[in-house]
Amino acid sequence: GDSVTQMEGPVTLSEEAFLTINCTYTATGYPSLFWYVQYPGEGLQLLLKATKADDKGSNKGFEATYRKETTSFHLEKGSVQVSDSAVYFCALGMIYNQGGKLIFGQGTELSVKP
């Protein structure tokens, strides 16, 4: 079945370091891919999305490229800040069937130290 695998956390970085969180997926059909962010005690916020192969999603300095050949959607940021500390979830969505449901990875906790 469809699935998403993320790199395990927690990931601890110093401020201004480069961030990569790996995400790979298995899916039939042509899913859309998403990164969501969750701050403590809150719901999920959409960070970025890509709807087809080679699309690049970007927001707030974060980027991810939909790579169909490697079935990957890795999240990157050139210079992290303390305020980026949160849990990041990669998800795939079968928008046009299966009711648009999302399948999530297990989440990667990021901690950024000053």
Add this chain to the structure above:
Amino acid sequence: DGGITQSPKYLFRKEGQNVTLSCEQNLNHDAMYWYRQDPGQGLRLIYYSQIVNDFQKGDIAEGYSVSREKKESFPLTVTSAQKNPTAFYLCASRPGVGNQPQHFGDGTRLSIL
């Protein structure tokens, strides 16, 4: 502001009780979803609804029930048949058409007394 409101933020249940979690949206979205989140895990789909008066089971529907009598509302009942109900519950919605992402509420944390 448009958004999704979940209430209450914290909920406590005694053994053998049913409890209902509220989810209301004013985004005019057709589709709504309930997810369960356990510590260190991703979200798992409980139920979803694409239109009023219709809903489908997700991956972990046992011990839960829903209704969708109004477009804005999608309450989730955690029944006494759910043996491990302690979790963080998240409601989401999205437009029924187009390639749009889901929007999430702030969640309800359910604990067993």
